[in-house]
Amino acid sequence: MINIKGLSEAKVDKIKEVLTAAAKLFGSLLGSGGFITASALCDRRRSVFRIPSGSSALDRLLGGGFESMAITEIFGEFRCGKTQICHTCCVTCQIPTDNYPGGKALFIDTEHTFRPERLRDIGHRFDLDIEAMLENILYARAYTSEQQMDLLDMAAAKFHEESGVFRLLIIDSVMALFRVDFSGRGELAERQQKLAQLLSRLQKISEEYNVAVVITNQMTADPGATMSFQADPKKPIGGHVLAHASTTRVSLRKGKGEVRIAKIYDSPELPESEAHFAITLGGIADTID
Structure with missing residues (x-):
């Protein structure tokens, strides 16, 4: 200095x-x-809430919904429902329940997948005032990993300014811009360092402002899978940095038609199990037998 x-x-x-x-x-x-003390921590965690996903089956898998003061990572191939879950949660986070007060959402879009028209369809499903619902969702488009970090700082400032109003922070997807800005093994170390800084900031925001953080992630081919005879040759990107930063990791894969299958990939408290849900006009919902 x-x-x-x-x-x-x-x-x-x-x-x-x-x-x-x-x-x-x-x-x-x-x-x-x-x-x-652990007792004092228990008292602090009484303020933790869970945001419903729109599917009761997925909520049961998540222990009631997406947890606040935590980072939930959703990863899978394209067209497996990651963005549909994000859109649905932007709406469901505004609906109060007996154990959840409801609030606003903030959406950081890195892949140009956010569609307000989609929110209208989901809002109609829950009989909400559409214009009021849209006003409760803040949106920002990020074009570089550096801008993504800047938007995160702006989000923290917004959460501080409107304390107790925001309940959900979404990044869709967290790794897309890092893959573009840092290419090749020569830049891998710098990429992981920048990623670790972003994830540390995310974790602090989730705990300080008691919001649920949901991030989506992409998949990549695992070159070592064929050597070890793994059943699935693909893995989520981001390496150990992202794996250790995420509180709960959920993998998605396609089922028949519009059915999607979610599985707990890693969690400190949730058992490894699966849930089936469907992608509908009104967002994600339970499958129809």
């Missing part, structure tokens, strides 16, 4: 004192030395 023009050694020492005081204050809020 001393090498920065305009910052003397005295000024740097003063900045360090302020940062130290802030750290001590933050530690006192959390508990002595930053630690709190």
Whole structure:
């Protein structure tokens, strides 16, 4: 910091004192030395809510819906329902229930897949005021991974400005722009470092503002799958950085017709199981026998 023009050694020492005081204050809020008891954590987690997906089968798989204070990653091939789930959740997050107050959604689009017309169809299914429903969804289009990070900072500022109003943050998809901006093995390390920073920011936002974070992810061919005789030669991209950052990972695959199959791929509390749902005009819904 001393090498920065305009910052003397005295000024740097003063900045360090302020940062130290802030750290001590933050530690006192959390508990002595930053630690709190498991009982206190249980009390804090009483504010966690779950956003319904639109399908009761998928909600059961997720333990009630998409969890707040957590990152839920949905990955799968194209046309398997990732974006349809995101659109449906933008609507369902606004509907209050006995255990959920309802609120606004924020959508960061990296692949130009967001369609407000689709939201209208879903809104009609739930008998909502369409214009009011659309007003409760904030949308932003990202064209570079750097802009994606900037939009995340803007989202945090918006959450702070309208405290307790937003319930859902969606990024569809989280890796698309990183694949474009960082190509080849020579840029892999830098890509993963930037990705780790974005995911760390996402996790902090989810916990600080008590919002559910839903991110979609793409698939890629696994060159080592044929050597190990794996049943599925494809895997989600992002490597271990994304795998460890996501609280719950859900894989999607196509079934017959408009039926899709969701499976818990990784979760700290949910058992490995599957759920079937359908893609309908009114968003995702339970399959019809």
